[in-house]
Amino acid sequence: MHFTGRTWRPPYEADSCIIELTSGCTWNKCNFCSLYKQEAFGLTTLEKFEVDLQEIKSLQPNARRLFLTGANPFALSYETLKPYVLTVRDYLIKCQHIAMFASIRDIKNKDVWQLKKLRAMGVNGLSIGVESGDDTTLALAGKGYTSYDILEQCRKLEEANIEYYFVYMTGLAGKNNGYRNAINSARLFSQLNPYFISIDALTLFSDTKLYTMAQEGIFIPAGEHERLKELQVFIQNLKIRMHLFANSNSNFYPIAAYLPKEREYVISEIEQIMETFTEEEMLSYRDGLKSLG
Template structure:
């Protein structure tokens, strides 16, 4: 199999079969991220892609879900995505779903009819690193789009019947900005229909712009208890039916919940941690977190 640079997939894609279709990130400017800093964006040549599909088919011919790697393979044109999807079905006849990462920016150049067609070809389960729905936080994170863009593009996915997932990042807005970020993000996310929301908590790594800003005191990180309170606020203000996963290693207290059914239960759990665990213990956990893998 051909794998170039970092190969990264969400925890919930652990049982999916991975095939490289791109490597690197077309944006590569998010202030908190260093995952693809030293990689140029590359699209796998068709012959290389076919070789990988043939190899996968030789040992796993009944693969039903494929996850295409790269920071944002959905940036590819409609025609290119359709061609790759058809090739997957040629080699893996039992494949039902083709999932991948996308940015909000990558949806803009696709019409609803094209999204419907891609959905009919099995492309479904789009993981979108939204991180926030608050314009000030999106600007700080240098995401390259606004809350209005997020709503407009995800409503196109909704209209096309394409399933998608969000990421929300606590702590990203910085100290004393968490409440604003949570409320505004919940309002924006509630205008669309993510199948589930995966929650991470900001961890500053040395080779990021946000880390440099923190060193220069231009960015003050939120405390750990503030982050848990932010998550509580976010959950309280969400007005959609969704599944929330806050169980990645970046979260001091891992938990999941079906919302709104389990809203009170998860808010109570988080409050118990806030009340019984010291800020120092939580910060020690953060300092010892050297990788999110």
């Protein structure tokens, strides 16, 4: 298999076959992220892609789900992405889902008819790190789009029947801003239909712009209890039926729930965590995180 640079996939894609389509990130300007800072964006040649597909076929001929690596392979234009997606079926005849990371920016360069064509070719399961639905927080994070863009572009995915997943990040709005971020994000997400929402908690690493801003006093991080209160408010105000997962390494305590059925249970569970563990205990856990892998 040909892999270059950082190879990263979401926890929920652990059972998918992994293949590289791109490397690096087309944006590389998110203030909290340094995953791809040292990598230029690049596209795997179709020849290498086919060699890797042949290897997957030899090991997993009945593979039903394929995850394309790279920070945002969906940034590729429809015409560039099309031959790669079509080639998958030449090798993996039973593959039903071709999933990948995507940004809201990446959807803008595709018309609905193109999205429908990609869906028919098997593209389904876009992991979108929106991080927030609050405009002030999105600007602070350097995401390069607004809440309206999220609404507009995800509705295109829904029209094309492409399944997508959101990542929401607690603590990203900074101290005393978690409530606003949670309310505005829940209000926006409730107008859409993400298949599930995965929760991360902001962890500042020294090679990020947000870390530098914190050192300079420009950004004041939210405390651990405030992050959990933010998560409670977010869950309380989500008005859609979906799965929610807060079980990545960045979360002090793993939580999963199906909303709205388990809403009150998970809110109570978070309350119990805050009553059981001190701010210092939770902060010690976060300070011990060297990476989110």
